[in-house]
Amino acid sequence: MQPVAWSFIRTACLLSVACFAIFAQETRHAVAGPANPGIFIPPNEQHPALALPIFRKSNHGVYVSVGTERSFIGAALTRAKALYVIDYDPEAIRFANINRALLAASTNRADYVNLRLKGSERVWQVRSQGLTGENKETLGSPNSWSFWNKKVRKNELAWDSAFGHFDTEPKHSTDPFFASDYLFDDNLFSHLSLLAKRSHIWSRLLDLRNENDVHTFCGELKSKGIPLGVIDTSDVPNSSEDGTSVAARYVTVFSRCAQDSTLFLNTAPAGGHGVHWSYYAFSNKQVRGHDQATIKRWYETEMKKIAASEQLRAHQDDPDAINP
DSSP: OOHHHHHHHHHHHHHHHHHHHHHHHHHHHHHHSOSSTTTTOSOOOOOGGGGHHHHTTOOSOEEEEOSSHHHHHHHHHTTOSEEEEEESOHHHHHHHHHHHHHHHHOSSHHHHHHHHHTOOHHHHHHHHTTOOHHHHHHHHOHHHHHHHIIIIISOOOSSSTGGGTTTSOOOSTTSTTTTTOTTSOHHHHHHHHHHHHTTOEEEEEOOTTOHHHHHHHHHHHHHHTOOEEEEEOTTGGGSSTTHHHHHHHHHHHHHTTSOTTOEEEEEEEGGGOSSSEEEEEEEHHHHTTOOHHHHHHHHHHHHHHHHTOSSOOEEESOHHHHOO
């Protein structure tokens, strides 16, 4: 073979390898993030008070949660010492950062509600001057105000007018967010405001499917020196075909840096419809020492039981799951 021809073939091969590496890297990046960023910003689980029997058993340590309002509501209802919002959607993390800044800037609940629902971009910038660090930068950014105005105030997703129910005061036990809406409850708001002002609300982009990242996050949690109260991963175990396997992996990792009283909280659609949600939790006292196959079976049993009934329920350490 002529040297020139060999050089051409070698160069072509190298380019092919390089293109494949770039493609693989881009593919991994695409898989790591959500297909529709921001789709879960509006709260679609509208009766979190159903989980009060579980929340009341929390050790009041740090509340670690995916999602947007789900995180803040859970931290308020458990009287958590801190809130750590984790999510693989950067828009959910952006929501958490802005909401934290609004809580930190507000003087009382009425002031917070006004900043949240009506405050102009100029008002946000002025109020940011009373903050420090990331909160100051976040609230003072025009991009933050634009994001909030579009994604929160004017969100038009089909889930009951998105934030429409959350922005409406619940007065009856059947109303959405009854006994759980901090926009209309001084005690719930005050707790979240205190966490924000004490810099005890954190956020982190985290894909629970990445076991190495979960290990790293556990190390970060340990460095905070606050016991783990609740690991709330919403309906992650129910969100894909391998959801229970994913849950078994991250629960096993979290178990090693948690206390016996730490709760692993999730939701699943009652009757399998995805409209009404039931809550269930396993305590780390039950989880610790079990292998991933066992934890996976617990999740499968619990979700099958919830899907088989239209009745909404909230259960911790369900014997039907952990003692088959």
